[in-house]
Amino acid sequence: MSEGKCTKFYPKEFCEETTILENGFTQYARPNNGRTVTKNGVDVDNRFVVPHNVDLVVKFQAHINLEKVNYDGMHKYLFKYVTKGFDCSMVGIHSSSGSQSSSETINEIDNYLECLCVTPNDAAWRLQQFDILHTDPSVERLPVHLPFENNVIFTEDDDLEEVIEDPNSSTTKLTAWLEANRENPSARQLTYIEFPEHWTWHNQGKYWDGRHGSQRRIGCIAYVNPSQGEACYLRMLLHIVKGPRSFAEIRTISGHEYPTFRAACEALGLLGDDQEWSNALKDAAQWALPSQL
Structure with a gap:
């Protein structure tokens, strides 16, 4: 009431x-x-x-x-109840000397704990070391970048010259795919997105190796905003071009090497007319973040 x-x-x-x-x-x-x-x-x-x-x-x-x-x-x-997690509570910690004086500074990090309530069935599941999360098939995220424009991860303690000179800094799943096509003729029957189904990526050594066993994995090419220009056209070509051994071969159509990835997309009829693609770029630029413009 x-x-x-x-x-x-x-x-x-x-x-x-x-x-x-x-x-x-x-x-x-x-x-x-x-x-x-x-x-x-x-x-x-x-x-x-x-x-x-x-x-x-x-x-x-x-x-x-x-x-x-x-x-x-x-x-x-x-589903919001089964995905929002366990019930939590805030527990305060107070000294035995009495209540805290008003002149003292309250430190919420030191004085409070965020406690998690785990139900008996969840505790038993974890004690038995059962899988909490399972994805089948596994998804291999495939990066897209123009030549020599890949992301390089380093810490503030790393020597920048050593990072630049390290050959692994320029090795990515995309460049390793091109190298695998050069060294293995059998690999040239697959597109970039099909590659993880038959080849395994070794992150430690940064190379592709033939897949063994029955474990399934599918590829997912990273999204590229149309406002990024050539990188977006490159992503479109990676869905259909099989077995290129270099970036130049990706934009080679019927034996003719086009100067840009956009020209190669136009030759394959992937862009429609110029007006349609121009409007798409304007819409993408309108919604792009300031750092992407």
């Missing part, structure tokens, strides 16, 4: 038959047949009846509100 009114909007209105409302909820039949029951001095009729299942009420000896669900947003309501 809140301010003398029921928060669940009881009593409901009388209704002669059960109907489905436009919002997907069910309006149950509550006929005005004159039947009433006096409880705590209040006359209760069909408007006060909570939707229920008699078998469940008798079995569990409890009040159980059971309603029909019939709207498309219900999956969000259900």
Whole structure:
């Protein structure tokens, strides 16, 4: 009750038959047949009846509100509870000398702990070392970059000259794919996105090796915003070009090497007319982050 009114909007209105409302909820039949029951001095009729299942009420000896669900947003309501994680609570730590004086500075990091409640079934699952998360098939993320424009990861303690001179700094999954095509003629039957299905990436040595066993893996080429120009055209070509041994061969169509990746895409008819692609670039530039413009 809140301010003398029921928060669940009881009593409901009388209704002669059960109907489905436009919002997907069910309006149950509550006929005005004159039947009433006096409880705590209040006359209760069909408007006060909570939707229920008699078998469940008798079995569990409890009040159980059971309603029909019939709207498309219900999956969000259900799955948000199983994906939002465990219940957490904030626990305060106080000294035994008494309450903290108002002059002392409150350090929330030192004085509070964020506690996690793990239920018995979850604890047993972890103790048995069962998989918490499983993805099948595994996904291999494939980077896209123009020649000598790959990302290099280093720490503030690394010597920049050593980082630049290190040959592994310029080796990526894309360049290693080109190298594998040069050294293995059998690899030239696959596109970049098909490559992880038959070859395994070794991050330690930064090289591709023939896949052994039945483990499945699929490739996923990283997204490139159209406003990035040539890198976007390169990504389009990587979906269809098989077995190139260099960046130049990626933009080689029917024996003719085109000067840019965009020209190669135009030769394959991937861009439509110039006006259509120009409009796409304008839309992409409009929504791009400032760092991408």
